Amino acid sequence: MDLAENRFGKTWKHFLEVLKVDYNCSLADVCRDQHTTFGGMSSWMSRRGYSVKQAKADVV
16 A cells, blocks of 8 residues: 555655646646556545545645
């Protein structure tokens, strides 16, 4: 489980970096590039209160 937690954290950080360069990127695309399942990532985000909508609002 710890490996998955680490992978999801790295994927989220990578998504935030990509978002600064390409505002129209999707989390699903970043998950695919990082070899992380979108469903698992969504569950991990909801447990921590992370939101793509909020992340995009913070970038603008």
